[in-house]
Amino acid sequence: MKVMYLAIAVLALASSLASAYDPSPLQDFCVAVNGTKDGVFVNGKFCKDPKLVKAEDFFRHVEAGNTSNPLGAQVTPVFVDQLAGLNTLGISLARIDFAAKGLNPPHTHPRGTEILFVVEGSLYVGFVSSNQDGNRLFTKVLNKGDVFVFPIGLIHFQLNVGYGNAVAIAGLSSQNAGTITIADALFDANPPISSQLLSKAFQVDKKVIDYLQKQSWYGNN
Incomplete structure (x- = not known):
């Protein structure tokens, strides 16, 4: 029983x-x-x-993103806020445009797994497993037609390693997967996270944290 x-x-x-x-x-x-x-x-x-x-x-038409920014990449989301018909359907997507050497920086999607399809160019992509799995790094260089999966909630990134522009389409298993860009969240929080706390967490001098918190962090999502 x-x-x-x-x-x-x-x-x-x-x-x-x-x-x-x-x-x-x-x-x-x-x-x-x-x-x-x-x-x-x-x-x-x-x-x-x-x-x-x-x-x-x-229906929604998606234009190429403007990559004239410090990261050289732009994410154009098509989540429920941009396409109302997605509500309750559990899916969404984003177009990611990269200039040469453009970067979609380390970030997470707390509510969705991502599957990436390379439309044009070559991308170095990867994700880091959780502490429980030893923070293992999984990476791959993707070319046109290649697909890669980033499991839900794990930190991941994409870098254009080709000589020209690159374009990718990301499908997500949520109508609003959310995005947390790691550097922005830590060094551009509002109000700021204690620099003493971050100094101890990263085991660096407090001056390094003070410098990072004074920078203009660009969010490309």
């Missing part, structure tokens, strides 16, 4: 963990709207009245 109760408890836990991410929709669509009148609140958004939904709610 105890074994049966334990099994039921494990299944219940698994079920609750599964629903911690974007839920499986129980309707054809739930186009997001900002208004609350006659709306139903689902996963952070209100649903538009289905009778008012149109094809444009599921």
